[in-house]
Amino acid sequence: MKTKVTLTALMIALACSLPFSARANRDGFNDVVKTIEQFYHVKHQNIPFLARAGMKAARTVARVKGGELKRLAEAGSIRVAFFEDQNFDSRGQIASFKSSVQNSLGSDWSALVQTLSPKDEEQTHIFIREAGQKFHVLVIEIERRDATVVQATVRPDVLAQLLKDPGEMGKSITDEATTTDP
Amino acid sequence: MKTLFRTFLGTAPILLLLAFGGAVNSHAQSAKLQLDQLDALANRASNTVDIKLDEHLIQITTKWLGKDPDEKEIKDLLTKLKGIYVKSFDFDKENEYSPAEIESVTSQLRSGGWNKIVGIISKKEGENVDVYVMQLGDQISGLAVLCVNPKELTVVNIVGPIDLDKLSQLEGSFGVPDLELVKPKTKKDKEN
Numbered sequence: 001m002k003t004k005v006t007l008t009a010l011m012i013a014l015a016c017s018l019p020f021s022a023r024a025n026r027d028g029f030n031d032v033v034k035t036i037e038q039f040y041h042v043k044h045q046n047i048p049f050l051a052r053a054g055m056k057a058a059r060t061v062a063r064v065k066g067g068e069l070k071r072l073a074e075a076g077s078i079r080v081a082f083f084e085d086q087n088f089d090s091r092g093q094i095a096s097f098k099s100s101v102q103n104s105l106g107s108d109w110s111a112l113v114q115t116l117s118p119k120d121e122e123q124t125h126i127f128i129r130e131a132g133q134k135f136h137v138l139v140i141e142i143e144r145r146d147a148t149v150v151q152a153t154v155r156p157d158v159l160a161q162l163l164k165d166p167g168e169m170g171k172s173i174t175d176e177a178t179t180t181d182p
Numbered sequence: 183m184k185t186l187f188r189t190f191l192g193t194a195p196i197l198l199l200l201a202f203g204g205a206v207n208s209h210a211q212s213a214k215l216q217l218d219q220l221d222a223l224a225n226r227a228s229n230t231v232d233i234k235l236d237e238h239l240i241q242i243t244t245k246w247l248g249k250d251p252d253e254k255e256i257k258d259l260l261t262k263l264k265g266i267y268v269k270s271f272d273f274d275k276e277n278e279y280s281p282a283e284i285e286s287v288t289s290q291l292r293s294g295g296w297n298k299i300v301g302i303i304s305k306k307e308g309e310n311v312d313v314y315v316m317q318l319g320d321q322i323s324g325l326a327v328l329c330v331n332p333k334e335l336t337v338v339n340i341v342g343p344i345d346l347d348k349l350s351q352l353e354g355s356f357g358v359p360d361l362e363l364v365k366p367k368t369k370k371d372k373e374n
Binding site: 166 | 227234235245355
């Protein structure tokens with residue numbers, strides 16, 4: 001009887017912990033890319049166009065407001081997914097896309113900035129989560145025909161500078177991730 | 183074991199009361215407004231901005247700001263804050279949202295310890311701006327700015343103690359829009 005009770009308790013504990021661990025292991029980047037594909041019926045390019053063209057991505061420097069010229073993302077930390085020349089039509093439901101993105105991410109991601117312009121089909125979503133001593137920044141930029149998803153790891157001092165102007169943050173990160181070396 | 187169980191049963195009502203009382207108390211004193219219900223307006227708005235800077239992000243910012251003298255004042259202002267939340271909607275045409283849709287916000291401001299300040303106005307022409315504060319004793323524990331115009335709706339919610347005289351320092355930074363809020367000069371100010 002005692003063994004049965006212990007076993008049942010163990011099974012309940014396991015069942016309760018599984019959804020949490022699965023949620024904790026969610027990969028925000030891939031989840032968001034999938035959400036965009038499902039909502040807009042589009043496909044992302046695995047190999048970025050810029051990389052195909054033999055150009056080095058993510059090597060530019062960006063000027064941080066109030067700071068010196070320096071790189072924002074930690075070396076080798078940038079992940080980029082491109083959606084090129086496809087139709088991004090929210091069908092008047094841009095607000096529900098926003099909540100779909102939010103739901104696809106685990107609770108460890110915090111929404112920082114979301115800007116929407118339904119008429120122009122332009123949106124920017126920025127999410128942040130802790131990554132040890134550093135932070136992951138996830139930037140989603142969608143326009144009528146193109147979209148970019150960028151995830152980068154940044155140091156806390158860089159994040160602090162970026163937070164001074166959250167509106168410009170997405171542009172700075174995306175520019176760094178997608179602009180080629182001069 | 184039996185003694186432990188009996189002791190627990192004896193203290194359970196007190197513990198429950200304490201837990202319930204604490205939850206009610208913290209809810210009543212929270213200066214954080216529930217604004218998510220406004221999100222549906224995004225489908226009709228020509229532009230929507232939604233910014234959430236929670237306590238953790240503010241702490242990171244304050245930890246790493248302050249080397250520059252200009253940043254020091256902002257750092258001092260931010261240090262005690264627990265959150266900055268902004269929702270702003272621009273509309274192409276007038277009256278694309280109804281008063282009922284902002285009732286969920288105004289009803290929170292009518293109750294829960296919020297008081298409207300009459301002394302602060304916006305220098306921007308045509309702006310209909312209302313400023314509310316929540317006070318805990320002598321200290322301001324939260325601020326809400328409601329900008330309601332026929333083609334615009336902006337809600338700014340700052341949680342935590344804030345010096346109203348220094349509020350303008352935050353305008354244009356950390357997602358706080360530039361509302362050009364000013365305190366009209368008093369007789370005393372004019373004399374000085």
